[in-house]
Amino acid sequence: MPTIKSSYLGNLRTQMKHLQSGTEVITDAPIDNNGKGEAFSPTDLVAAALGSCMVTIMGIVAERDGLQMEGLTWEVTKVMNPHPRKIAEIIVEFHWENAPEDEKMLQKLKNAAKTCPVALSLDPELKQTVIFNF
Incomplete structure (x- = not known):
């Protein structure tokens, strides 16, 4: 059984969901690598x-x-x-x-x-x- 389910949201952003707890994390590419730096890279x-x-x-x-x-x-x-x-x-x-x-x-x-x-x-x-x- 998977631990994490993830999806690509576009614009170099991802969303990950920890399946056991339901906790979600968003990542964003950093500013120095074409991203917005609005979340953890x-x-x-x-x-x-x-x-x-x-x-x-x-x-x-x-x-x-x-x-x-x-x-x-x-x-x-x-x-x-x-x-x-x-x-x-x-x-x-x-x-x-x-x-x-x-x-x-x-x-x-x-x-x-x-x-x-x-x-x-x-x-x-x-x-x-x-x-x-x-």
Whole structure:
């Protein structure tokens, strides 16, 4: 059974529907690639997926160990390579002002982030820069 059903809406825009939840996502080509830039581009979603996957796996580890991760935020920067056009680097920067002082736990969370399924699925040539501000 499919996970996602998608359609092309024209003008370099797509619509995707997650079949289990009914959640919909629209993509638009970026301005620098003939689009309007009015929604996430497909490559934006790849970059966003990396950060979200990292936090999801960190959250699984944290919950298992009884740790709450409220207050954790992150920013994702996507760097494109012009020729051939592809993602050259994804920078994920985490901020957590009220992080626990348990260095062993923090290292466990960092290791979890770096080994999330999306991180492991991306091409090894795609540079993943991860900055932990905690």
